[in-house]
Amino acid sequence: MDIERISVLEEDEGTRLDILLSDEIPDLSRSYIQRLIKDQMVTVNGSLEKSKYPVKTGDLIELKIPEPKxxxxxxxxxxxxxxxxxxxxxxxxxxxxxxxxxxxxxxxxxxxxxxxxxxxxxxxxxxxxxxxxxxxxxxxxxxxxxxxxxxxxxxxxxxxxxxxHTITRKYHAITLGNIKENKATIEAPIGRNPNDRLKMAVVNGGKEAITHVKVLERFKDFTYIEAQLQTGRTHQIRVHLSFIKHPLLGDDTYGGKTKKFNLKGQVLHAKVLGFNHPTSGEYMEFQSSLPIYFDKLLTILK
Structure with a gap:
């Protein structure tokens, strides 16, 4: 087991314990550090503290890092x-x-x-x-x-x-109903649904969530869209489209349930992905074809 010891400097006064540790030990993710704190593997001046503890100048932090499983x-x-x-x-x-x-x-x-x-x-x-x-x-x-x-x-x-938010992530999807605007930005915070903890929802105090929507084609009762993520919250596209009353076709969880078309779930495909290669620094962008079921569905709707 490795042990890390950190003495808090004046410039770090008031920083959350988990944030300070993730800054000081970049090889460990913040979520992993939070688990270590919860598992009582972190002490401050010999005492246990929570992740949100605001550190003070001169605090002596000791972190025990278990051997990898x-x-x-x-x-x-x-x-x-x-x-x-x-x-x-x-x-x-x-x-x-x-x-x-x-x-x-x-x-x-x-x-x-x-x-x-x-x-x-x-x-x-x-x-x-x-x-x-x-x-x-x-x-x-x-x-x-x-x-x-x-x-x-x-x-x-x-x-x-x-x-x-510098990674490009564009999804293709089919929603219920006709979206009137050709382009729209949905900016609504997302958090756990207070009435059903297994679902996400637009809630006050949730995390910032922004989705850019572009209409690709309209059908009688459906809209074929591209949704680009600016942020990446859990179920973001599904929650945001449901929030504007146009849930994804086939999305049983967020209001798009239908017996039509024999669907296995929401009609949503991560079509475009772009990022800077960590080693070369080169921007790379990739596209994937729509799955067969999606293509067939578009043909039926047309």
């Missing part, structure tokens, strides 16, 4: 559609109905299982043993592009680009 998620030989790959990262086109990473009760047949096999375990470790390499996620029933980090340096760089 042996990865318990098994590699599986599952075919992957790889759009790009080099020694630092890969961009994959995830199919609909595939879960991104394992969770209790579901430790097989996920994207992570496939990545562990393909990359022979060479993936970033920042997000722990369950989510190696995973920088950002898309829902099980959402298809499309994801970037995966093969090492921690690349992971941190991509995570910072996400934080600074």
């Amino acid at each position: 042996t990865l318990s998620v098994e590699p599986q030989n599952i075919p992957l559609e790889i759009v790009f790959e080099d020694e630092d990262l890969l961009v994959v086109n995830k199919p609909q109905d595939m879960v991104v990473h394992p969770a209790p009760g579901n430790y097989q047949n996920t994207l992570v299982n496939a990545l562990l096999y393909h990359c022979k375990g060479r993936l970033s470790s920042i997000n722990g043993i369950i989510r190696p390499g995973i920088v950002h996620r898309i829902d099980k029933d959402t298809s499309g592009l994801l970037v995966v980090a093969k090492n921690d340096f690349v992971h941190r760089s991509l995570a910072q680009q996400l934080k600074e």
Whole structure:
């Protein structure tokens, strides 16, 4: 077990404990540091404090870092559609109905299982043993592009680009009803639904969330759109479209439930992904074709 000791400087007075530690030890993610604090692996002047504790000049912080756990998620030989790959990262086109990473009760047949096999375990470790390499996620029933980090340096760089909203993420979707404006920006904070903790919702005090919507084509009862994320909150596009009374077609959770078309879930595809390569600095942008079911649905609607 490694032990880190930090003495708080005057310039850091008032900073949250978890933020100070993540700044001082950049190899550890803030979420991991928060877990260590919760697990009583962090003391301030010999006492336990919470993540939000405002540090004081002269505080002596001691952080115990456990040895990494042996990865318990098994590699599986599952075919992957790889759009790009080099020694630092890969961009994959995830199919609909595939879960991104394992969770209790579901430790097989996920994207992570496939990545562990393909990359022979060479993936970033920042997000722990369950989510190696995973920088950002898309829902099980959402298809499309994801970037995966093969090492921690690349992971941190991509995570910072996400934080600074410099990664391009454009989704194609079909909504219920006709959206009148050709272009619109939905700016509404998102947090846990107070009436159903399994859902997200537009709520006062939620995290900033901004989605840019462009109409691509209108049909009798539906609208084909492009939605570009400026921020990346959980279920953001689904929640925002439901908020403006145009939920995604097939989205049982947020008001787009329908028995038509025999859909497996919301009609949402991560079509465009662009970012600065962490090693070369070059801006790279990728596009993926719409899945077969999506193309067929557009033909039916026309």
